[in-house]
Amino acid sequence: MLAQELIARKRDGAELTDEELRGFLAEYGAGHVPDYQMSAFLMAVLLNDMSAAELATLTRSIIDSGRRLDFRSDGGPPAVDKHSTGGVGDKVSLVLAPLLAEYGLRVPMMSGRGLGHTGGTVDKLESIPGFRTALDLDEFQAVLADVGCAMIRQTPEIAPLDGRLYALRDVTATVPSIPLICASIISKKVAEGIEALVLDVKYGSGAFMRDPDQAVVLAETLVGLAESEGVRATALLTAMEQPLGETVGNALEVREAVACLHGEGPADLREVTLALAEESVLAVERGAPREEVRSDLASMLDDGRALARFARLVERQGGDPAVVSNPEALADAPIRATWESPVDGYVTCTDAYEIGVAAVELGAGRRRLEGEVDPAVGIELLARRGDRIERGEAVAVIHARSENSAASAARRLGKAYGFGDVPPEDPPLVWKRVTTD
Amino acid sequence: MLAQELIARKRDGAELTDEELRGFLAEYGAGHVPDYQMSAFLMAVLLNDMSAAELATLTRSIIDSGRRLDFRSDGGPPAVDKHSTGGVGDKVSLVLAPLLAEYGLRVPMMSGRGLGHTGGTVDKLESIPGFRTALDLDEFQAVLADVGCAMIRQTPEIAPLDGRLYALRDVTATVPSIPLICASIISKKVAEGIEALVLDVKYGSGAFMRDPDQAVVLAETLVGLAESEGVRATALLTAMEQPLGETVGNALEVREAVACLHGEGPADLREVTLALAEESVLAVERGAPREEVRSDLASMLDDGRALARFARLVERQGGDPAVVSNPEALADAPIRATWESPVDGYVTCTDAYEIGVAAVELGAGRRRLEGEVDPAVGIELLARRGDRIERGEAVAVIHARSENSAASAARRLGKAYGFGDVPPEDPPLVWKRVTTD
Numbered sequence: 001m002l003a004q005e006l007i008a009r010k011r012d013g014a015e016l017t018d019e020e021l022r023g024f025l026a027e028y029g030a031g032h033v034p035d036y037q038m039s040a041f042l043m044a045v046l047l048n049d050m051s052a053a054e055l056a057t058l059t060r061s062i063i064d065s066g067r068r069l070d071f072r073s074d075g076g077p078p079a080v081d082k083h084s085t086g087g088v089g090d091k092v093s094l095v096l097a098p099l100l101a102e103y104g105l106r107v108p109m110m111s112g113r114g115l116g117h118t119g120g121t122v123d124k125l126e127s128i129p130g131f132r133t134a135l136d137l138d139e140f141q142a143v144l145a146d147v148g149c150a151m152i153r154q155t156p157e158i159a160p161l162d163g164r165l166y167a168l169r170d171v172t173a174t175v176p177s178i179p180l181i182c183a184s185i186i187s188k189k190v191a192e193g194i195e196a197l198v199l200d201v202k203y204g205s206g207a208f209m210r211d212p213d214q215a216v217v218l219a220e221t222l223v224g225l226a227e228s229e230g231v232r233a234t235a236l237l238t239a240m241e242q243p244l245g246e247t248v249g250n251a252l253e254v255r256e257a258v259a260c261l262h263g264e265g266p267a268d269l270r271e272v273t274l275a276l277a278e279e280s281v282l283a284v285e286r287g288a289p290r291e292e293v294r295s296d297l298a299s300m301l302d303d304g305r306a307l308a309r310f311a312r313l314v315e316r317q318g319g320d321p322a323v324v325s326n327p328e329a330l331a332d333a334p335i336r337a338t339w340e341s342p343v344d345g346y347v348t349c350t351d352a353y354e355i356g357v358a359a360v361e362l363g364a365g366r367r368r369l370e371g372e373v374d375p376a377v378g379i380e381l382l383a384r385r386g387d388r389i390e391r392g393e394a395v396a397v398i399h400a401r402s403e404n405s406a407a408s409a410a411r412r413l414g415k416a417y418g419f420g421d422v423p424p425e426d427p428p429l430v431w432k433r434v435t436t437d
Numbered sequence: 438m439l440a441q442e443l444i445a446r447k448r449d450g451a452e453l454t455d456e457e458l459r460g461f462l463a464e465y466g467a468g469h470v471p472d473y474q475m476s477a478f479l480m481a482v483l484l485n486d487m488s489a490a491e492l493a494t495l496t497r498s499i500i501d502s503g504r505r506l507d508f509r510s511d512g513g514p515p516a517v518d519k520h521s522t523g524g525v526g527d528k529v530s531l532v533l534a535p536l537l538a539e540y541g542l543r544v545p546m547m548s549g550r551g552l553g554h555t556g557g558t559v560d561k562l563e564s565i566p567g568f569r570t571a572l573d574l575d576e577f578q579a580v581l582a583d584v585g586c587a588m589i590r591q592t593p594e595i596a597p598l599d600g601r602l603y604a605l606r607d608v609t610a611t612v613p614s615i616p617l618i619c620a621s622i623i624s625k626k627v628a629e630g631i632e633a634l635v636l637d638v639k640y641g642s643g644a645f646m647r648d649p650d651q652a653v654v655l656a657e658t659l660v661g662l663a664e665s666e667g668v669r670a671t672a673l674l675t676a677m678e679q680p681l682g683e684t685v686g687n688a689l690e691v692r693e694a695v696a697c698l699h700g701e702g703p704a705d706l707r708e709v710t711l712a713l714a715e716e717s718v719l720a721v722e723r724g725a726p727r728e729e730v731r732s733d734l735a736s737m738l739d740d741g742r743a744l745a746r747f748a749r750l751v752e753r754q755g756g757d758p759a760v761v762s763n764p765e766a767l768a769d770a771p772i773r774a775t776w777e778s779p780v781d782g783y784v785t786c787t788d789a790y791e792i793g794v795a796a797v798e799l800g801a802g803r804r805r806l807e808g809e810v811d812p813a814v815g816i817e818l819l820a821r822r823g824d825r826i827e828r829g830e831a832v833a834v835i836h837a838r839s840e841n842s843a844a845s846a847a848r849r850l851g852k853a854y855g856f857g858d859v860p861p862e863d864p865p866l867v868w869k870r871v872t873t874d
Contacts, residue, residue, distance in 0.1 A: 004607070008610035035471075036473045036476040036609060039474070039476050040476040040609035040610060044610075046448065047484045171440070171474060172444060173442070173444035173477060174448075
């Protein structure tokens with residue numbers, strides 16, 4: 001069948017057969033279907049959706065475009081990974097991977113860079129002097145065998161078709177489609193060869209899916225798709241009304257992750273990390289007592305074992321392990337500007353989207369995939385949602401490269417923060433759990 | 438604004454401003470927006486539609502991509518043209534252009550090739566030995582000044598953006614969109630510099646718009662768009678349940694057009710041609726007595742004046758004028774195979790789509806824009822809808838290049854023809870008239 005006939009069928013709302021869709025994607029992979037046909041197809045998918053069968057075929061085709069690891073049959077500890085749909089201040093992976101490794105699981109983690117208003121784990125790791133995220137698969141597996149976790153950027157050996165499709169979606173306004181998002185996420189995780197996956201699906205103003213109901217649909221689709229590909233999956237819906245933790249910006253977030261790794265730091269970061277860690281353990285140790293698992297994990301943060309594991313990881317991947325004991329080893333911005341409250345009252349709003357954009361504008365993130373990031377810049381949030389604050393009291397500290405960029409971040413914070421006479425009601429931090437159990 | 442942001446707005450159902458859409462199309466024309474962004478945009482337009490304002494901007498941008506003629510202010514006779522949405526056996530243009538020229542109007546006609554199951558005026562003209570349809574605009578205007586009509590293929594000087602968009606739509610399943618179709622048609626006609634346009638919008642099984650209500654929407658959109666660009670426009674909705682006239686195939690249709698031009702030939706061809714000619718005259722001679730106009734036009738067919746004008750046109754464009762008196766000057770196919778009725782009864786169905794496909798398969802049309810056509814092949818319909826016929830009586834004569842292709846056309850005719858005990862009710866040949874009056 002001609003490519004345009006397949007596109008026409010998707011345009012008209014028909015369901016493509018496994019053979020049709022697989023053939024179309026293979027022809028695209030081989031360079032026989034041009035980008036202009038694929039982009040018309042992707043727009044038709046975005047507007048007309050995909051059936052579960054089509055989604056499974058798309059996911060499988062992306063997996064089959066590259067190598068597939070297998071940590072399930074080598075006799076080693078259960079391999080697990082986590083994916084977050086993207087938030088502001090989300091440094092959970094930096095804590096979770098060494099914590100789970102310390103618990104006895106393996107965590108072969110491949111992460112992305114920040115994009116749009118959200119940060120990315122790879123950018124955060126690269127703010128550690130010397131840390132190498134571009135390992136090939138052999139080195140990746142060697143680190144994993146040594147440390148129990150390994151954290152790298154996406155490699156072109158895994159799911160290369162996803163990279164091509166994502167680059168095309170990025171410039172053709174076809175990113176925000178639930179089936180396309182799910183196929184992209186799950187294909188890469190399945191190809192990692194893991195046994196279980198936990199998904200942190202954010203909802204609220206700073207999330208990709210602002211609408212809670214849409215976030216639930218996304219979570220259910222992700223979980224169903226992973227399970228259909230043989231990977232146990234659990235999703236937690238977690239709040240992204242305000243940034244997670246008290247820092248936004250790469251080196252600042254590494255500092256905060258280090259604090260969490262030895263039992264300190266903000267309560268929300270610790271809570272989301274422990275909730276996701278607990279689900280990871282329960283996914284591979286079916287029937288384990290939940291409270292006991294949680295308390296074991298918490299003690300590994302409190303007694304420094306998780307931090308020691310993180311130091312091993314940093315050192316093994318070429319980074320300076322001094323960052324765990326000496327925050328000065330991390331980059332520092334030349335300008336620190338305090339932003340003060342204009343009124344007396346409660347902080348009623350700390351809009352995660354606006355704060356994310358402010359950090360990107362400071363240089364902590366990128367607008368386009370190919371951009372550079374500045375590891376040192378970012379924002380510390382001294383006052384958070386629900387805090388009582390006096391006029392003139394410091395609300396946030398802006399870490400900037402220049403006075404100008406600090407001033408424009410301050411203007412953006414003016415839009416992000418809201419104040420009022422009564423404290424706001426908070427959305428639940430961990431709102432829902434989605435599984436197929 | 439970035440191209441992907443504009444695409445996103447159209448994807449989300451927003452209306453683009455004149456400046457945004459015009460800028461996007463200009464950037465595409467200049468090669469700065471790649472085909473893969475345009476095709477995603479076109480699919481979003483197809484699925485989300487366009488506002489009247491957006492459609493006007495699209496049309497104007499296509500016009501402005503090339504030269505624009507002007508026959509309105511040169512003191513010559515009123516210039517008019519006709520466009521048909523495409524049918525099977527539709528040779529109206531070959532009769533209409535010389536007839537209106539004889540009446541005293543100017544007809545600067547640019548036509549297309551056949552595509553899909555429908556024929557094209559350019560292919561029909563090119564079956565006349567020597568006839569040149571590829572004139573440049575200077576030669577086109579010289580023929581028009583001499584003869585009163587000129588008939589050429591689309592030139593790259595007029596609306597070149599339409600050619601690029603059409604080629605992209607053809608391979609990305611984005612052809613069947615009312616706004617995209619209307620912008621393509623009207624932009625080219627406006628750029629011809631005419632004063633009035635008549636539109637023959639087909640409905641029924643052989644039409645592009647099978648559904649009568651959809652055909653009315655198409656007619657209304659075409660008329661409104663032409664009027665908004667300052668061209669008086671009238672549309673007639675005409676039946677395309679069965680082919681128009683009794684022949685399908687290029688040289689066969691020229692023969693039939695010649696018959697019509699001297700007052701003979703099938704009644705339906707004569708009726709549709711006169712109805713469109715009458716509308717053309719009334720569009721530029723407001724208030725003229727309709728019956729008198731019709732009878733003047735009919736007499737020009739009956740007394741041979743229209744045919745003489747056609748002979749002048751053929752000669753002036755390099756063709757053999759003998760075709761008007763001597764049909765042997767036209768190509769003849771080596772095989773003539775009679776297809777006979779399998780039953781006694783009335784002809785209840787002569788599916789124009791199937792007959793069009795049969796003609797294409799014989800070689801009279803093309804599946805792809807770049808294909809060649811065989812002028813000689815085609816189908817003569819001896820029995821038509823409503824005719825009473827005996828078993829074994831000849832229903833059609835297949836003009837073929839080979840016995841094999843004749844046999845496969847015969848199988849296709851078996852699907853096209855239906856027979857029954859009672860004569861069918863015919864849809865009205867000229868069903869509705871759409872104007873802004």
